[in-house]
Amino acid sequence: MGKIIVGRYLPGxxxxxxLDPRAKFIATFIFVAIIFLANNWATYLALGLFVLWAVYLSxxxxxxxxxxxRPMLFLILFTVALQIxxxxxxxxxxxxxxxxxxxxxxxxxxxxxLRFTLIIFISTLLTITTTPLxxxxxxxxxxxxxxxxxxxxxxxxxxxxxxxxxxxxxxxxTTKIMNAQRARxxxxxxxxIIKQIKAIxxxxxxxxxxxxxxAYDLSIAMEARGYNxxxxxxxxxxxxxxxxxxxxxxxxxxxxxxxxxxRSY
Amino acid sequence: xxxxxxxxxxxxSLAILVICSQxxxxxxxxxxxxxxxxxxxxxxxxxxxxxxxxxxxxxxxGTLGLPIFAGLHGGLSYLLAPAGGYLFGFxxxxxxxxxxxxxxxxxxxxxxxxxxxxSQLICGTAGLQLALHQSWPIVVGIGIxxxxxxxxxxxxxxxxxxxxxxxxxxxxx
Numbered sequence: 001m002g003k004i005i006v007g008r009y010l011p012g013x014x015x016x017x018x019l020d021p022r023a024k025f026i027a028t029f030i031f032v033a034i035i036f037l038a039n040n041w042a043t044y045l046a047l048g049l050f051v052l053w054a055v056y057l058s059x060x061x062x063x064x065x066x067x068x069x070r071p072m073l074f075l076i077l078f079t080v081a082l083q084i085x086x087x088x089x090x091x092x093x094x095x096x097x098x099x100x101x102x103x104x105x106x107x108x109x110x111x112x113x114l115r116f117t118l119i120i121f122i123s124t125l126l127t128i129t130t131t132p133l134x135x136x137x138x139x140x141x142x143x144x145x146x147x148x149x150x151x152x153x154x155x156x157x158x159x160x161x162x163x164x165x166x167x168x169x170x171x172x173x174t175t176k177i178m179n180a181q182r183a184r185x186x187x188x189x190x191x192x193i194i195k196q197i198k199a200i201x202x203x204x205x206x207x208x209x210x211x212x213x214x215a216y217d218l219s220i221a222m223e224a225r226g227y228n229x230x231x232x233x234x235x236x237x238x239x240x241x242x243x244x245x246x247x248x249x250x251x252x253x254x255x256x257x258x259x260x261x262x263r264s265y
Numbered sequence: 266x267x268x269x270x271x272x273x274x275x276x277x278s279l280a281i282l283v284i285c286s287q288x289x290x291x292x293x294x295x296x297x298x299x300x301x302x303x304x305x306x307x308x309x310x311x312x313x314x315x316x317x318x319x320x321x322x323x324x325x326x327g328t329l330g331l332p333i334f335a336g337l338h339g340g341l342s343y344l345l346a347p348a349g350g351y352l353f354g355f356x357x358x359x360x361x362x363x364x365x366x367x368x369x370x371x372x373x374x375x376x377x378x379x380x381x382x383x384s385q386l387i388c389g390t391a392g393l394q395l396a397l398h399q400s401w402p403i404v405v406g407i408g409i410x411x412x413x414x415x416x417x418x419x420x421x422x423x424x425x426x427x428x429x430x431x432x433x434x435x436x437x438x
Contacts, residue, residue, distance in 0.1 A: 082397055139325070155272055156322055162276035163283070170277075170284050197418055200299070201426065208281070208306075208430050215277040216437045219270040227269055 010128050015244060016058040017129045021138035023245035024126050030252045031122045034259055035115055042262040044114050050255055051121050060128055065121050076116045084109035136160040137239055154233065162218070170211055177206045275315045278307050282323055283333045301385065301416065304355045305378050305423045308362035310434055316359045324352060350392015354385030371428055378420040386412055 011017075016024070038044050055065060069076075084105050093101060130138075140157030147153050178188060181202045188199055285303035307316045327334045334352065362381030367373055390408035397404065 079396075082399075152318070156318065159272060159276040159279060159319075160322065160326070162273065163279040166277055166280035167283050170280050174284060174288070197422065200422065204299075204302075204422075204426055205429060208426070209433055211277050211281060212430075212434060212437055215273045216270075219273040222269050222273070 009131050014059040020245045021134040025138050028126045034256050037259045080109045132164045279319050302419045308359040313363045320355045351389030354388030358385040375424045382416050
């Protein structure tokens with residue numbers, strides 16, 4: 001099992017890295033919403049150029065973004081293929097049973113491919129330029145309105161930062177347990193299916209038990225330091241909203257207007 | 266959720282869910298991840314409110330783009346993809362399992378997990394149907410049938426593990 005790093009954060013000091021995480025989150029959401037406005041070549045071209053410009057500003061090599069698409073490739077191609085072969089309508093120039101191929105369905109397929117790729121690029125941009133802790137701060141801030149309906153926002157934010165710090169820890173623990181069991185003669189990834197499944201039990205039980213222990217110790221430590229609910233906790237890391245952040249959101253507003261204009265052509 | 270231990274237990278369950286989503290057992294045709302096993306764990310061990318909260322936070326985090334779904338995926342595109350229904354199904358999984366969980370007998374545990382798991386698969390299949398607009402036989406064929414045996418294996422595994430872990434858990438919590 002490879003090492004699990006949550007957030008493929010790449011350290012850097014580009015404009016995008018320095019943006020307020022809240023701005024990046026809001027921008028990503030706007031992008032995902034407005035991508036559904038795109039309905040012709042011009043709109044997709046505008047979106048594509050915008051994303052490439054953002055990638056350029058982040059000073060991260062394009063290969064990282066292409067790598068982000070690769071794991072989704074099968075899923076995307078599957079969806080595109082279904083869209084191409086099973087969409088009725090248009091003027092099919094090839095037909096076999098329920099399968100048909102028309103200019104309309106091929107264009108639709110290409111648009112879906114583009115939409116997926118652009119969404120992946122923009123969300124990769126967010127995770128590559130934002131540390132997990134910045135993300136959890138931004139999430140806490142953006143969820144604040146939910147306090148009104150008694151959603152435990154502070155608790156969720158704390159839970160998030162604890163979980164984010166636990167993940168690498170437990171991931172290391174898993175590797176350690178697997179090695180310990182290997183030393184005792186367990187073969188992972190070998191033998192028939194039943195054997196492989198049986199080999200999971202000696203990983204899971206120690207993993208769960210040790211995570212219970214870690215959690216127990218942590219809660220005792222928190223209580224010893226006077227934690228009693230999150231109300232009134234002050235922050236160590238402060239978020240600062242600056243001019244570039246407003247600029248970024250303005251540019252997304254402009255993009256929306258451009259899309260609305262190009263859409264009607 | 267003011268109790269510190271409940272908070273930390275929820276946090277660690279979230280971490281376990283993220284880790285288990287990445288552990289894949291390579292079985293031909295269907296990759297078997299331990300994701301639903303972790304969801305079952307959450308359903309059995311956490312109080313219902315905390316369990317739902319953990320699942321919702323997991324979905325929110327994944328939607329925001331953290332690569333925490335199976336196979337290091339993440340992002341809204343994954344939730345909106347045809348297979349996104351399976352992720353929403355986790356909520357149904359926790360609800361249904363908790364609903365049917367009575368007492369501590371091994372069979373009851375197994376049955377509750379089975380029903381929860383089934384409701385998750387149904388949610389996933391409904392999602393497939395919505396996304397692909399195919400006829401139900403095709404959707405059930407790709408959405409439920411291939412998962413039956415792996416899911417049965419997982420819930421049996423979880424029943425065995427949960428039986429061993431519950432006493433340890435109760436000693437601490």
